[in-house]
Amino acid sequence: MAKFVVPFALFLLLGVFLFIGLQRDPSYVPSPLIGKPAPQFSLPSLQDAAYPVSSQELLGQPWVLNVWGTWCGGCRQEHDTLLAIARQKTVPIVGLNWKDDNALAQQWLRDLGNPYAVVAEDREGRTAIDWGVYGAPETFLIGADGVVLFKHIAPMTMEVWNKEFLPRIEASRAATGSQS
Amino acid sequence: MIPTVLRASLVAVLLVLAGTAHAIDAEDAFDDPVLQERYENINRELRCLVCQNQTIADSNATLAQDLRREVRDMIAAGQTDAQIREFMIERYGDFVLYRPRMTAGNFLLWAAPVLLLLIGAVVLVRVVRRRAQESDLDADGPEAGQS
Numbered sequence: 001m002a003k004f005v006v007p008f009a010l011f012l013l014l015g016v017f018l019f020i021g022l023q024r025d026p027s028y029v030p031s032p033l034i035g036k037p038a039p040q041f042s043l044p045s046l047q048d049a050a051y052p053v054s055s056q057e058l059l060g061q062p063w064v065l066n067v068w069g070t071w072c073g074g075c076r077q078e079h080d081t082l083l084a085i086a087r088q089k090t091v092p093i094v095g096l097n098w099k100d101d102n103a104l105a106q107q108w109l110r111d112l113g114n115p116y117a118v119v120a121e122d123r124e125g126r127t128a129i130d131w132g133v134y135g136a137p138e139t140f141l142i143g144a145d146g147v148v149l150f151k152h153i154a155p156m157t158m159e160v161w162n163k164e165f166l167p168r169i170e171a172s173r174a175a176t177g178s179q180s
Numbered sequence: 181m182i183p184t185v186l187r188a189s190l191v192a193v194l195l196v197l198a199g200t201a202h203a204i205d206a207e208d209a210f211d212d213p214v215l216q217e218r219y220e221n222i223n224r225e226l227r228c229l230v231c232q233n234q235t236i237a238d239s240n241a242t243l244a245q246d247l248r249r250e251v252r253d254m255i256a257a258g259q260t261d262a263q264i265r266e267f268m269i270e271r272y273g274d275f276v277l278y279r280p281r282m283t284a285g286n287f288l289l290w291a292a293p294v295l296l297l298l299i300g301a302v303v304l305v306r307v308v309r310r311r312a313q314e315s316d317l318d319a320d321g322p323e324a325g326q327s
């Protein structure tokens with residue numbers, strides 16, 4: 001009897017591990033940036049190339065960086081959610097327009113509405129590499145102290161916003177004592 | 181006659197295709213063959229994050245092109261292979277490496293084959309000894325020779 005208990009227990013344990021493995025998304029790559037200072041950038045604004053968008057200007061408040069492109073289907077999918085989030089006026093949403101056509105991107109914002117406080121144009125994709133971006137849409141949360149707090153890799157939903165972003169924004173505000 | 185012609189043209193087509201299969205990069209990144217070899221070797225070690233089972237040398241995804249450009253620029257700027265790998269790990273994590281490093285987190289995975297072999301050896305030795313003892317007892321027992 002006892003002869004079979006040990007192999008059977010090991011078999012069950014293996015089964016549990018394999019079952020957990022089934023629930024995980026193999027295309028999800030955890031970001032090594034979480035808990036580290038956000039990579040800095042200074043890029044031309046999408047709407048006016050003469051006006052640079054610098055990550056330094058955003059220090060002192062929590063903010064969101066949303067990586068998007070007109071070629072990206074998931075970005076279209078999340079656009080209404082971003083507009084709804086922008087209407088809450090909780091934190092500024094900064095857009096990173098990734099390897100896109102300037103005219104198409106501007107047209108997209110005119111047609112669908114503009115949820116962004118400002119949009120930086122990353123035509124070459126170098127800033128995206130600095131941020132470890134591999135598949136749009138990706139949305140980062142950066143704390144008031146300039147540290148990356150969270151990264152969401154998929155179209156943004158209200159559920160993710162309420163569950164993952166809002167509590168971290170509150171915590172970041174509480175930690176630095178900045179007002180909303 | 182015709183099959184021979186067909187076969188010859190098929191071979192020709194395949195040869196042409198075989199040439200393009202390696203030509204993800206339209207042309208060499210470096211004139212210097214040493215730098216070009218380093219460039220190709222590093223590209224073969226880095227994972228394309230969007231097409232996860234390909235290296236950036238094998239993939240023509242936009243991200244792979246961008247990462248190859250990054251590798252090329254860093255080699256041209258005189259960075260070492262280790263610095264380039266570190267650059268990629270800082271941004272994309274260990275997963276970007278096709279040959280994973282041993283870390284505290286995955287040590288058990290690396291050690292597992294050796295550990296399993298040791299466990300197997302211990303079990304084997306114990307079983308063999310027990311059986312040897314049992315057969316010794318049988319041999320020394322009062323009924324020896326009767327069974």
